[in-house]
Amino acid sequence: MTAEAEYAAVPITVNVNGIKHDAVVEPRTLLVYFLREHLNLTGTHVGCDTSQCGACTVHLNGRAVKSCTILAVQANGAEVKTIEGLADDDPFHPVQQGFHEKHGLQCGYCTPGMIMTAVHLLETNPNPSDDEIKHALEGNLCRCTGYINIVESIKWAAEKMRKQP
Amino acid sequence: MFPASFGYVAARSVEEALKLMAKHGEEGKLLAGGHSLIPAMKLRLQSPRTLIDLATVPGLRGVRVDENHLVIGALTVHADVAASELVRKHVCGLADAASVIGDLQVRNRGTIGGSIAHADPAADFPVILTALNASFVVQSSTGNRTIAADDFFTDFYTTAMSPNEILTEIRVPIPSSGTGTAYAKLPHPASGYVVVSAGALLTRQASGSCTGARVAIGGLGSGPIRAIATEIELQGKPLTPQIVASAAAKAAEETDPVEDSYASAEYKLHVATVYARMAIEAAVERAKS
Numbered sequence: 001m002t003a004e005a006e007y008a009a010v011p012i013t014v015n016v017n018g019i020k021h022d023a024v025v026e027p028r029t030l031l032v033y034f035l036r037e038h039l040n041l042t043g044t045h046v047g048c049d050t051s052q053c054g055a056c057t058v059h060l061n062g063r064a065v066k067s068c069t070i071l072a073v074q075a076n077g078a079e080v081k082t083i084e085g086l087a088d089d090d091p092f093h094p095v096q097q098g099f100h101e102k103h104g105l106q107c108g109y110c111t112p113g114m115i116m117t118a119v120h121l122l123e124t125n126p127n128p129s130d131d132e133i134k135h136a137l138e139g140n141l142c143r144c145t146g147y148i149n150i151v152e153s154i155k156w157a158a159e160k161m162r163k164q165p
Numbered sequence: 166m167f168p169a170s171f172g173y174v175a176a177r178s179v180e181e182a183l184k185l186m187a188k189h190g191e192e193g194k195l196l197a198g199g200h201s202l203i204p205a206m207k208l209r210l211q212s213p214r215t216l217i218d219l220a221t222v223p224g225l226r227g228v229r230v231d232e233n234h235l236v237i238g239a240l241t242v243h244a245d246v247a248a249s250e251l252v253r254k255h256v257c258g259l260a261d262a263a264s265v266i267g268d269l270q271v272r273n274r275g276t277i278g279g280s281i282a283h284a285d286p287a288a289d290f291p292v293i294l295t296a297l298n299a300s301f302v303v304q305s306s307t308g309n310r311t312i313a314a315d316d317f318f319t320d321f322y323t324t325a326m327s328p329n330e331i332l333t334e335i336r337v338p339i340p341s342s343g344t345g346t347a348y349a350k351l352p353h354p355a356s357g358y359v360v361v362s363a364g365a366l367l368t369r370q371a372s373g374s375c376t377g378a379r380v381a382i383g384g385l386g387s388g389p390i391r392a393i394a395t396e397i398e399l400q401g402k403p404l405t406p407q408i409v410a411s412a413a414a415k416a417a418e419e420t421d422p423v424e425d426s427y428a429s430a431e432y433k434l435h436v437a438t439v440y441a442r443m444a445i446e447a448a449v450e451r452a453k454s
Contacts, residue, residue: 007170007171008172010173028168028170028206030168049207050202050204051203052349054268060273063244064270064273066271067232069274071173071198071201073218074218076175093418114168117269117270121269136269137269138268138269139268154449
């Protein structure tokens, strides 16, 4: 077997934000680069190279995950949701709106990851305490804000989502 | 940045994975959650030529009861171990440990089997599973065998498994009534890995005296270390705060931790006794209810 055949590209099918994509990828393609470069969904960011910062956070089969630490081939057959796919028909998801209302961002680089983690949190815990929010965000780092407004943004969103029918 | 080129195969059964391991030998590596392996590959600390995906094998996830054991599939993610009603009911210390691994995103992908097979000296599961007297079922092409946690973690990143074996199940004895389990951890503030930690299993009679104790300490050596002196001190005694404290004070005896940039050896030796006390106290409280 030639070296090229050993490292053969793999066909995958991934549903991203409701749209099915068929692609052929090198096994070493990280999910974050598949989303950014193959699908042009650049809202998901590459921040740290060491799986710490969470700027790459997306939902994989409904769970918040770090897309820089997942191979695109591991997402074969899965459903992925990125920041671009969050809002459905409204202009903003309540969590996005919360980050606007409560000034939860400065440079914005960590923000899509923060929002994706927050959405997962609120789907499983609709009324989190400040401590629960902070623990949920342990995998998302921000260098600008000091986190206070991020927590306030998520609390604002949680209240809005609890009031929705 | 990103890994060196490699080939990828999605295994559809344990048997197929075993054949692929035999075919690729040292150049093949099993992939479970990938949250230790992929970071290492991105830094090019490891560059296996072929990844054999175990996550595509059905039947390796979930928590169930098998007579007097809790049986956890090796590919069960940490978040599901932490949230499992069965785990929280029978061995709550295991849920404690699962819930403090890494962060929320890591817990959604990292697997209990991957953590155990990787045997990171700063990992959580090896410590609590040693305290719980768990055993691990490993499969090879010639059959299954079961290895006790006490015998499993042999050195840094080294286990008693052979290169031709796959860990498929974790078996945790369901403790008798009057038993409590708990896990207490001092995490490194940046990485979240264990600086020191303690797992405890305590069985207590209604009179308050201890009829069984297993205490394991993490962060002081190449793997989890049983605090035998602490266990001996507790056995048969009333589980008063004073006796727990004096037993916990022995938790780091005979250990020789390495100093690192975060903590000196003296610090680790002392703080291990504090976390041993916290884990034992929490286990005693749970044993009462």
